[in-house]
Amino acid sequence: MYNLFFQNLNSKVQLTEEEQEQIKTYLTLKKLRKKQYLLQEGDVCKVIAFVEKGALRAYSVDENSNEHIIQFGLEGWTISDLYSFLTGEPATYNIDALEDSELVIISKSAHEELLQTxxxxxxxxxxxxxxxxxxxQRRLTSIISASVEERYQDFINLYPHIAQRVPQHMIASYMGLTPETLSRIRKRISSK
Amino acid sequence: MYNLFFQNLNSKVQLTEEEQEQIKTYLTLKKLRKKQYLLQEGDVCKVIAFVEKGALRAYSVDENSNEHIIQFGLEGWTISDLYSFLTGEPATYNIDALEDSELVIISKSAHEELLQTxxxxxxxxxxxxxxxxxxxQRRLTSIISASVEERYQDFINLYPHIAQRVPQHMIASYMGLTPETLSRIRKRISSK
DNA sequence: CAAAAGCATTGATTTGAATCAATGTGCTTT
DNA sequence: AAAGCACATTGATTCAAATCAATGCTTTTG
Structure with a gap:
């Protein structure tokens, strides 16, 4: 159940069996059905979630109720509203599941104790x-300096697996574009 | 000379006198005249620089030789091309001084040894x-979801000291706008 | 299975920022 | 002090993306 999480952990810091077992006591599992929220704007974000399986997104909603995706979380990625998690302020992002998902959950107290010990x-x-x-930073640089076409190409090259699993209008949202514009950009690109 | 650096350090992790002295042995000072480079695109970034005094900017230059400011570094901030620093790849950013500046320099080997020990x-x-x-993340969210006017207001509120010290066209660059557009936005705002 | 909802595409129009161009002003620099 | 440069502003025009609107297709769901 925690395979991917520990694989990831071990690839960064080599752990003994005991250390792994110790860490395991701090973790819990959580399953999320498609469309379920992990976090809603206004609530305090209590956890960091590591995605074992499935896909999530973090997004904000503006005054015109447009959604703006700030981050995708697929297998192997971590997702949270870190600002809210660290400060205890109400979250400014929503996080929900794009597919049925399985998460490894690290609570705030677990995180703090692990950091200390x-x-x-x-x-x-x-x-x-x-x-x-x-x-x-890479994403920001690309937004500031590249054309939308280049940005889309970069996105596809960098995250081909996301592009395959996520509806196009969400990629548009992630890029700060309307779905129509992204559709036209794709058309332009494919006609080359 | 290292006042601000240690002030900053101490505010995050309480240090003893000895610890401070120990760290000091890893640091060097560097003065930079206005317009001097700390780093040029293509070179490998060898250092992390903490700004004791003065102001710097990190920016990229696109194929049309437009500059895009990715970060300002004023007193108390750290500036570097972290990707290049960590990977040893050639830098994609330039860093230069906007004013005569004084930097506390942490070399790669110093950084690594300090991390280990x-x-x-x-x-x-x-x-x-x-x-x-x-x-x-805050900056990115604002780019994706807010109007340019809001973004400029946010910038001014968040970094009033930058707005005062840095020419307007650099703020435009930081925001991903042309100087003309920023000028007009300011006009619109002031006429309210 | 039928209805509804979600999604991508395409077209027409509007809108906001970029571009091109010119002017004024205040600083450097010699 | 004069010349040259960097910077901000303003105007006219162009261009790219947003918006508004409609259509067809696919996937959910009652």
Whole structure:
């Protein structure tokens, strides 16, 4: 059940059997049906979720009730409203399941205790957030400097598996475009 | 000379005198004149720089030789091309000084040794990157979902000191706008 | 199974930002 | 002090994406 999580963990910090067992005591599993919420805007985000199976999205809703996807979470990725999780402020994002999913759940107290007691867990956390930072910087750079066409190409190249599993209008949302515009961009690209 | 750096460090992880002295042995100071480069695109980024005094910017240059500012670094902030620093790949950003500046320099080997030997330094690093991640996520959310006017207002509210010290066309660049557009937006806002 | 909902596409029109161009102003720099 | 440059503003025009609207297709669901 925790296979992917520990695979991921081990690839970043080598753990002994005992260490793994110890960490396991802090984790819980959660299944989410398609369309179910993991987090709703306004609630405080209590957990970090590692996606063992399935797909989720984090998104905000603006005053015109347009959804803006800030992050996808597929197998092997972590998803949360980190700001809310860390500060205890109400979440500004919603997180829900795009497919039936299985999550490894780390509660706030578990996270804090692990950070305090297991140096390797802190290293793991540091490496994770660093990876997330670099991925986001890449996305930001591309938004600021590249054309929409290039951005779409980059997205497809970087995340082909997302493009296959997620409806197109959500990719448009992730890119900050309308579905119509993305459709036309795809058309333009394919006619080359 | 290292005042601000240690102030910052201490605010995140409480250090003893000895620990501070130990860390100091890993640091060097560097002064940069206005317009001098800390890093040029294509070179490998060898350092993380903490800004003690002055102001820097990290930016990329696109095929039409337009500059796109990805980050400002003022007093108390850290600036680097982290991807290049961590991977050893050539940098995709340029970093230069907007004013005469003083930097606390952490070399790659220093960074690695400190991470390995001083748990508190790792914690410091983790907290720093987490803060940077949250700031960037905020920026990204605003780009994807808010109007340019709101985005400019947010920027001014969040970083009033930057707005005061940095030429307007650089703020436009940071926002992914042309200077003309930002000028018009300011006009629109002020006429309310 | 039929109805409804969700999704992608296409077309016509509007809108907002980019581009091109010119001017004014204040700083450097010599 | 004069010349040159960097910067901000403003105007006119172009261009790209949003919006509004309609259609057909597929997937859910009652």
């Amino acid at each position: 297991m140096p390797k867990y802190e290293t793991f956390t540091r490496l994770n957030i660093t990876g997330a930072y670099l991925a986001m | 001083m748990p508190k330094y790792e914690t410091f690093t983790r907290l720093n990157i987490t803060g940077a991640y949250l700031a960037m």
